Amino acid sequence: MIHNQTIIKERPAPSSSVGAIAWLRTNLFNGPINTIFTLIGLYILYLLVVPTVQWAFLNADWIGTTRDDCSREGACWVFINARFTQFIYGLYPREEIWRANIVFAGFFTLIAWLAIPRLPLKRWVAVFALVGFPIVAYVLLHGGYFDMPRVPTHRWGGLMLTLLLATVGMVGALPIGIVLALGRRSNMPIVKSFCVVFIEFWRGVPLITVLFMASVMLPLFLPSDMSVDRLVRALIGLTLFQSAYMAEVIRGGLQAIPKGQEEAAAALGMTYWKRMGLIVLPQALKMMIPGIVNTFISLFKDTTLVMIIGLFDLLGIVQAALADSRWLGFSLEGYVFAAFMFWIFCFSMSRYSQYLERKLHTGHKR
Amino acid sequence: MMNKKHLVLLASAGAITLAGVATAQADTLEDTMERGAVQCGVSDGLPGFSAPDDEGNWQGLDVDVCRAVAAAVLGDADAVNYISLNAVERFTALQSGEVDVLSRNTTWTTTRDTTLGLNFTGVNFYDGQGFMVSRDLGISSASELDGAAICIQSGTTTELNLADYFRANGMEFDPIVFDTSEQTVGGFQAGRCDVLTSDTSQLAALRIQLDDPSGAMILPDVISKEPLGPVVRQGDDVWFNIVKWSLFAMLNGEEYGITSENAEEMLSSENPDVARLLGQDGNYGEGMGLEADWAYNILSQVGNYGESFERNVGMGSPLEIERGVNALWNQGGFQYAPPIR
Numbered sequence: 131m132i133h134n135q136t137i138i139k140e141r142p143a144p145s146s147s148v149g150a151i152a153w154l155r156t157n158l159f160n161g162p163i164n165t166i167f168t169l170i171g172l173y174i175l176y177l178l179v180v181p182t183v184q185w186a187f188l189n190a191d192w193i194g195t196t197r198d199d200c201s202r203e204g205a206c207w208v209f210i211n212a213r214f215t216q217f218i219y220g221l222y223p224r225e226e227i228w229r230a231n232i233v234f235a236g237f238f239t240l241i242a243w244l245a246i247p248r249l250p251l252k253r254w255v256a257v258f259a260l261v262g263f264p265i266v267a268y269v270l271l272h273g274g275y276f277d278m279p280r281v282p283t284h285r286w287g288g289l290m291l292t293l294l295l296a297t298v299g300m301v302g303a304l305p306i307g308i309v310l311a312l313g314r315r316s317n318m319p320i321v322k323s324f325c326v327v328f329i330e331f332w333r334g335v336p337l338i339t340v341l342f343m344a345s346v347m348l349p350l351f352l353p354s355d356m357s358v359d360r361l362v363r364a365l366i367g368l369t370l371f372q373s374a375y376m377a378e379v380i381r382g383g384l385q386a387i388p389k390g391q392e393e394a395a396a397a398l399g400m401t402y403w404k405r406m407g408l409i410v411l412p413q414a415l416k417m418m419i420p421g422i423v424n425t426f427i428s429l430f431k432d433t434t435l436v437m438i439i440g441l442f443d444l445l446g447i448v449q450a451a452l453a454d455s456r457w458l459g460f461s462l463e464g465y466v467f468a469a470f471m472f473w474i475f476c477f478s479m480s481r482y483s484q485y486l487e488r489k490l491h492t493g494h495k496r
Numbered sequence: 497m498m499n500k501k502h503l504v505l506l507a508s509a510g511a512i513t514l515a516g517v518a519t520a521q522a523d524t525l526e527d528t529m530e531r532g533a534v535q536c537g538v539s540d541g542l543p544g545f546s547a548p549d550d551e552g553n554w555q556g557l558d559v560d561v562c563r564a565v566a567a568a569v570l571g572d573a574d575a576v577n578y579i580s581l582n583a584v585e586r587f588t589a590l591q592s593g594e595v596d597v598l599s600r601n602t603t604w605t606t607t608r609d610t611t612l613g614l615n616f617t618g619v620n621f622y623d624g625q626g627f628m629v630s631r632d633l634g635i636s637s638a639s640e641l642d643g644a645a646i647c648i649q650s651g652t653t654t655e656l657n658l659a660d661y662f663r664a665n666g667m668e669f670d671p672i673v674f675d676t677s678e679q680t681v682g683g684f685q686a687g688r689c690d691v692l693t694s695d696t697s698q699l700a701a702l703r704i705q706l707d708d709p710s711g712a713m714i715l716p717d718v719i720s721k722e723p724l725g726p727v728v729r730q731g732d733d734v735w736f737n738i739v740k741w742s743l744f745a746m747l748n749g750e751e752y753g754i755t756s757e758n759a760e761e762m763l764s765s766e767n768p769d770v771a772r773l774l775g776q777d778g779n780y781g782e783g784m785g786l787e788a789d790w791a792y793n794i795l796s797q798v799g800n801y802g803e804s805f806e807r808n809v810g811m812g813s814p815l816e817i818e819r820g821v822n823a824l825w826n827q828g829g830f831q832y833a834p835p836i837r
Contacts, residue, residue, distance in 0.1 A: 202707065212550050221552040284579055346585045349592030360594075440540055440580040450548055450580070453541030454555075455814045459705035461678050 186466075197457060209460040210467045213451045217467070220287015220442050229270040229278065230290055236263060237293070245482060247489075260301065283361040287442035289471060291361075295368060295433040295443065296475075300426050302369035307376025312406060314381055325377070332374035338435055340367040345439035364436045372429045379421040383414030416490045423483035427476045444468055524596050524728075524735035525569065525785050533575045536562035537595035540580040543701035544809035544817070545601050545621075554578045560804040561599040561620055561726045563797070564742040568781075568790040573797035587612050590729055597739055598727040601697070608727075617740040619725040620801075621809075622821045622830055624718035625657050626696040628703055631713050633690060638717035642667040647689035649673075649680045657720040658693055681705045684712075695722055700815040718821075738784050745791040747833035748773055749800035751824055756799035759792060773836045780836050791836070801831065 146152060158168040189204025192211070200206035210217070219230050240259045243249050274280040286294070313325035332340075344363040352358065387410050395405040415422070437446035448464040451457060528534055538546035538558055546556040554562075554576075563573040579595050590598045591613055601623070602608070604616040627646075629635050638661075648655055650673045662669050672689045674680040681702045684692040694702065699714050706712055726743065728736050749755075752770045754762045762770055771777035774795070775788035782788070798804065805822060806812040823829025 216548065216550070216552050221548055224551065282577060284577065342584070346588045349588060349594060352592075437540075438582055439585065440582060442540075442580065446540070447548075450541035453539075453543050453547040454549060455543040455547070455701065455704075455808075456549070458543055458701055458814065 205463050206460050209463050218289045220447050221285045233267045233270050283359050288447045289444050292433050292444040296430040298365050299368045299372050299429050303372035303376045306373035310377035311380035329374045329377050332371050337371050340371050341439050375425050383418035387413050419487050524732045533577045534566040535595045536576050537579050537581045537589050537598040539600045544815045557808040558599040560798050564794045567793040567797045568742045571793050601724045604723045613730045614727050615730050615736050617726050618743045619723040621724040623695045623697050623722035623724050625720040626718050627715040628692045628699045631711050644691045645670040645689040647672050647680050647683045647692045661719040700817045704814050744833035745794050746801040749795040750802040754795050759796035
């Protein structure tokens with residue numbers, strides 16, 4: 131009986147259930163309500179995207195050197211162009227910019243070296259990045275040695291200053307945060323209360339207050355012939371502030387490690403530092419990567435607050451440029467540029483943390 | 497226990513502060529010469545008064561005061577360390593010695609002059625609250641503003657002055673308050689109000705942010721007094737004199753027709769006023785611990801007050817502010833410098 135029936139040949143799935151059309155139908159147009167919302171959404175998108183593209187690209191002016199080169203129908207990127215060096219290096223003397231460039235190159239090379247898994251000698255590079263490079267960077271940026279003219283810190287600025295503040299803040303806040311988190315879980319009453327007070331104090335005041343204290347009050351308390359550089363003041367304030375946040379993030383990770391882990395390590399005869407360094411912290415830190423990166427990203431964006439104490443970070447130098455009477459009225463372009471730069475760095479950090487999570491995930495994923 | 501210890505710490509810090517302020521760098525001139533640069537506090541960006549240009553050099557009317565002091569003291573107008581300060585920290589920075597001259601569009605008031613341990617050295621810009629209106633309205637004086645909708649940037653003195661002025665003149669107005677200058681100018685542009693009020697120096701900067709600057713005009717009426725000038729610490733009279741006379745030298749330079757271009761020729765001038773100012777007849781810098789050519793350095797490197805005004809805020813700049821009350825005394829303004837002799 132069966133052989134009488136012709137076997138139906140394999141046919142491709144109907145066009146309505148595969149490919150782009152099917153995707154559209156299942157995701158955007160399945161049912162009247164979704165269709166309506168999709169259309170409304172598309173309309174809103176149209177309203178937003180078309181003027182933006184027109185402003186930012188089609189009607190924009192790209193070439194020129196003065197405000198007269200801008201038609202004002204669209205964005206005036208000429209302004210960003212003319213000020214680009216300043217946005218990157220701040221008021222750093224033009225003829226000394228090569229020094230900043232070396233530091234930039236070294237900075238990105240080291241980061242890339244540490245981030246790309248294939249490259250060898252990680253440990254030594256890390257040691258150099260933490261010990262050698264800051265000294266090299268300071269000597270180069272600040273000068274005063276090897277016939278390099280001194281460039282006082284109030285001339286540092288732009289993206290360079292933002293990166294400097296963020297990097298020093300991150301590199302400083304992580305170890306201090308770890309120590310504080312361990313201290314807060316300690317059984318020693320003095321250590322514990324110190325850590326609790328420290329964390330709660332710094333977490334309890336807004337960063338802007340910390341910076342104001344550092345820039346307005348501190349100079350009044352110091353003897354008049356002793357002045358702490360305002361960049362250093364900002365760096366210390368920023369680092370201590372962020373380390374308190376970091377401590378709580380890390381404490382969250384420490385609490386997630388079952389007590390048995392530490393007890394087992396203790397049973398093997400490990401000392402406190404070995405238990406922490408080899409067993410508990412590696413697991414806790416790995417688990418807290420999203421939280422740590424979150425803190426880093428917020429620190430990166432918080433650096434813009436140094437503007438209020440007269441340091442020209444990326445946003446600050448953009449604002450200062452907006453006050454040049456030859457370039458008045460291009461605030462939108464300036465802010466869009468600053469936002470874009472910040473987005474690039476924050477987005478890269480976020481992507482790298484996701485990569486790190488995938489790489490380090492060893493059975494914790496659900 | 498903890499608290500007590502804290503109190504002791506605070507008290508000792510306070511004592512150091514008081515001692516510090518009393519003797520705060522009594523010899524600013526010597527320190528400046530040793531450092532080779534004048535520590536000058538400027539605004540963190542104010543059109544025409546202080547802002548970095550495309551090359552990163554500070555430019556502006558307030559900046560020129562710093563440059564004048566540097567020229568007088570060190571003979572080099574570029575020997576200035578510019579410290580940008582916001583409105584809150586400017587006085588602290590001066591009191592604590594972080595800056596030696598504060599040239600940051602600071603209004604000279606009794607409170608500031610008498611209670612902060614500071615001295616105002618003069619006025620480099622007579623500012624005051626004014627009005628900008630659309631040319632289409634056909635208004636030529638503030639007295640015709642009865643019933644107008646007025647855009648204000650929130651900020652107590654501006655609002656207060658406005659209310660006082662309208663009450664005193666028996667007129668009504670409808671305030672529309674904005675947070676930032678960009679929003680204010682946007683509101684004016686969009687027609688939310690007929691009039692925009694702010695200090696006249698700011699109005700000029702706001703005006704060129706309009707799509708059509710020529711469609712708006714600034715009324716001649718000024719309803720408040722905002723004399724802006726450089727400030728120094730109290731207790732160092734030599735330094736006070738230097739800053740004061742640096743500004744006077746610029747004003748006298750304009751009065752006698754000495755510009756940055758002709759300063760060198762003027763050295764051989766027969767005019768006794770010019771000869772004294774440029775150090776060709778007597779040494780008038782001696783009393784301040786300066787060289788005889790102090791004023792020559794100012795005028796040749798920075799220029800006279802008129803040049804500085806035109807270049808930064810006047811007709812030679814995008815701001816196009818009229819000289820008005822900032823003209824010299826013999827040209828219908830207030831700017832008057834004591835003679836050099």
